[in-house]
Amino acid sequence: xxxxxxxxxxxxxxxxxxxxxxxxxxxxxxxxxxxxxxxxxxxxxxxxxxx
Amino acid sequence: xxxxxxxxxxxxxxxxxxxxxxxxxxxxxxxxxxxxxxxxxxxxxxxxxxxxxxxxxxxxxxxxxxxxxxxxxxxxxxxxxxxxxxxxxxxxxxxxxxxxxxxxxxxxxxxxxxxxxxxxxxxxxxxxxxxxxxxxxxxxxxxxxxxxxxxxxxxxxxxxxxxxxxxxxxxxxxxxxxxxxxxxxxxxxxxxxxxxxxxxxxxxxxxxxxxxxxxxxxxxxxxxxxxxxxxxxxxxxxxxxxxxxxxxxxxxxxxxxxxxxxxxxxxxxxxxxxxxxxxxxxxxxxxxxxxxxxxxxxxxxxxxxxxxxxxxxxxxxxxxxxxxxxxxxxxxxxxxxxxxxxxxxxxxxxxxxxxxxxxxxxxxxxxxxxxxxxxxxxxxxxxxxxxxxxxxxxxxxxxxxxxxxxxxxxxxxxxxxxxxxxxxxxxxxxxxxxxxxxxxxxxxxxxxxxxxxxxxxxxxxxxxxxxxxxxxxxxxxxxxxxxxxxxxxxxxxxxxxxxxxxxxxxxxxxxxxxxxxxxxxxxxxxxxxxxxxxxxxxxxxxxxxxxxxxxxxxxxxxxxxxxxxxxxxxxxxxxxxxxxxxxxxxxxxxxxxxxxxxxxxxxxxxxxxxxxxxxxxxxxxxxxxxxxxxxxxxxxxxxxxxxxxxxxxxxxxxxxxxxxxxxxxxxxxxxxxxxxxxxxxxxxxxxxxxxxxxxxxxxxxxxxxxxxxxxxxxxxxxxxxxxxxxxxxxxxxxxxxxxxxxxxxxxxxxxxxxxxxxxxxxxx
Numbered sequence: 001x002x003x004x005x006x007x008x009x010x011x012x013x014x015x016x017x018x019x020x021x022x023x024x025x026x027x028x029x030x031x032x033x034x035x036x037x038x039x040x041x042x043x044x045x046x047x048x049x050x051x
Numbered sequence: 052x053x054x055x056x057x058x059x060x061x062x063x064x065x066x067x068x069x070x071x072x073x074x075x076x077x078x079x080x081x082x083x084x085x086x087x088x089x090x091x092x093x094x095x096x097x098x099x100x101x102x103x104x105x106x107x108x109x110x111x112x113x114x115x116x117x118x119x120x121x122x123x124x125x126x127x128x129x130x131x132x133x134x135x136x137x138x139x140x141x142x143x144x145x146x147x148x149x150x151x152x153x154x155x156x157x158x159x160x161x162x163x164x165x166x167x168x169x170x171x172x173x174x175x176x177x178x179x180x181x182x183x184x185x186x187x188x189x190x191x192x193x194x195x196x197x198x199x200x201x202x203x204x205x206x207x208x209x210x211x212x213x214x215x216x217x218x219x220x221x222x223x224x225x226x227x228x229x230x231x232x233x234x235x236x237x238x239x240x241x242x243x244x245x246x247x248x249x250x251x252x253x254x255x256x257x258x259x260x261x262x263x264x265x266x267x268x269x270x271x272x273x274x275x276x277x278x279x280x281x282x283x284x285x286x287x288x289x290x291x292x293x294x295x296x297x298x299x300x301x302x303x304x305x306x307x308x309x310x311x312x313x314x315x316x317x318x319x320x321x322x323x324x325x326x327x328x329x330x331x332x333x334x335x336x337x338x339x340x341x342x343x344x345x346x347x348x349x350x351x352x353x354x355x356x357x358x359x360x361x362x363x364x365x366x367x368x369x370x371x372x373x374x375x376x377x378x379x380x381x382x383x384x385x386x387x388x389x390x391x392x393x394x395x396x397x398x399x400x401x402x403x404x405x406x407x408x409x410x411x412x413x414x415x416x417x418x419x420x421x422x423x424x425x426x427x428x429x430x431x432x433x434x435x436x437x438x439x440x441x442x443x444x445x446x447x448x449x450x451x452x453x454x455x456x457x458x459x460x461x462x463x464x465x466x467x468x469x470x471x472x473x474x475x476x477x478x479x480x481x482x483x484x485x486x487x488x489x490x491x492x493x494x495x496x497x498x499x500x501x502x503x504x505x506x507x508x509x510x511x512x513x514x515x516x517x518x519x520x521x522x523x524x525x526x527x528x529x530x531x532x533x534x535x536x537x538x539x540x541x542x543x544x545x546x547x548x549x550x551x552x553x554x555x556x557x558x559x560x561x562x563x564x565x566x567x568x569x570x571x572x573x574x575x576x577x578x579x580x581x582x583x584x585x586x587x588x589x590x591x592x593x594x595x596x597x598x599x600x601x602x603x604x605x606x607x608x609x610x611x612x613x614x615x616x617x618x619x620x621x622x623x624x625x626x627x628x629x630x631x632x633x634x635x636x637x638x639x640x641x642x643x644x645x646x647x648x649x650x651x652x653x654x655x656x657x658x659x660x661x662x663x664x665x666x667x668x669x670x671x672x673x674x675x676x677x678x679x680x681x682x683x684x685x686x687x688x689x690x691x692x693x694x695x696x697x698x699x700x701x702x703x704x705x706x707x708x709x710x711x712x713x714x715x716x717x718x719x720x721x722x723x724x725x726x727x728x729x730x731x732x733x734x735x736x737x738x739x740x741x742x743x744x745x746x747x748x749x750x751x752x753x754x755x756x757x758x759x760x761x762x763x764x765x766x767x768x769x770x771x772x773x774x775x776x777x778x779x780x781x782x783x784x785x786x787x788x789x790x791x792x793x794x795x796x797x798x799x800x801x802x803x804x805x806x807x808x809x810x811x812x813x814x815x
Contacts, residue, residue, distance in 0.1 A: 012205075015178055018178065019174055019175065019177075026174070032121060032123075033123045033124065035122040035123040036120060039098055039122055043099055
């Protein structure tokens, strides 16, 4: 059963990383324009949204 | 320049009213540091080339700090310093780049905090649901008592904070409803989730077998998906009144008896005062013209975009845009009694008395919530009276609440609406109100406006086709410099390369000129552009048409005609096939209306209709028990659009009409109309089917849960299965149709309805 002491925290931490990553992506506006992001890869210049 | 120009059809693009500085600032979002951010609609943007062209064009305007295109939403966000805001320059830059543009509604402008909160709640619920479910699976697989208790404690540690965060979108409205003494869908949801958590905590503390932590968080997760989709589809229509207020001038320059000019607030402008209106401004009150020679654009009033020359003594109505001024007039009415004021009160009345969209989901909820509470209470009472102990009775009742929680019901309608909106968007139809889809499905009368809706002023293609490359490039370059409706029509017709001309300038009322390699090119009125002998050689009939000339020699004549919108006749036939009776209601003279009606095969028509007549006609149909779809574009149609059960406007419609309409069609093709109706009908069928599936699920699950068989495992399987079934059923709408497999509108590959399908949670 000792293995649970490692696996469960590991699973939860990984899950939390996913959650935090999503919240970060949401906060930094990455879901604002899903279609634009796909097209912008074709543009030559460096294309970062200004703050 | 507009790479794969979607607007290559020969029509006037976006001849709608352009906002002035104060309107623009009103609709902007203040960033707080002296900068504002404004969203401008660019409906034709659709590829990487468009992004680059638009950002370059707008970014190059003085005072603009940043311009960023949002392709999913088809708008560009412009950030600029407040002092430097100059709408003219930005719209001109977009015109030159070849893109139609306009100001977005205030409702569509700026960030949406509610949606953001829903996404966060969804992410938290998704994380908790995934993890608690995994722990639960090992419990169900037969973990021994010690492990089970440990897992229950861990689940509690995840689920309790998750419910506290993710449950808020339900708890708050539930509390609100209870305070007001009502029951809504949120009450049984909140009750089920909170009771399930409380029961599970009790079970965990006492080392019991069944904890419902997984059920409570998965419940929230599924319901939040439905709630988020529903929010995305929420109504953005009905903002016509605000848009109209933006269009209304706030004051006027009044000339006093001693000749002094004073800016006077609109409310204080009384009949008898002399008012001066500069070029580019709107006439504030109805009045009699005292100085001749001015030209006004009455498109806001009549929908016709020809400039009208006014002589002294003519009547002019509020809202007319002065193209060539200044115009001085004596007010004959106060602002509230003027055309715009009357339009405002008519719109107000129409918007408030519009038949309520009784949405299927709301009607289902009205039956559902009390039924669920009765069944749960009955279960509790039944088991208690049967002498099974308080604990068992309570557990069973809570299980009933969990099982009956409207996951499938909450998903059934929003998911169909989102899929349908995605499909409509592919066919270039923009849905601004999810409820409109349901209304559209039950419509049985269609009222059509003529000018701008069924017909559009266009340039005869013959004049363009025969044109040498050089002349065509000239026409394209010159026409871009002018806002005149005819110039816009020519610009739309002359696709392809535009010449780089020097010394371009517009001669108001005459045309545009520019030079290249020492030759002077003119686009405009024949008597201005042509030399005397060339003018004399021109047939009399063509002298009123705009011409292109180089050094006074005729290059071509542009014939302008009011032509039916592409696909108008097919659309009318299709509407008849769908069992709808299309009616043409126009403010135009009987001759023109009859001709259009005959051409398009419309049997029912009426001419010379005022805005009030249109409303009356719609009310009459509604009184006869019909459900009416109104399609129109001018400001004069706005009250009728607001009065109809559901309304549709082309994207080139006036701002006020676009705000009044629940559905906007971006394509030139009139076939958008019948195809929207058939998608709506399919969507309605699917929603009803989904409700049927949810009913079947409940019919099976409720008796089992009343009987006490609803263990956490049973609840998890039943809830997930029913949700998956309704989602799968809804997605059938996104499948390409078998009979129209070749139709470009129904491209395979799902429903990435640009921007309308939000990312659905992070299920960690």
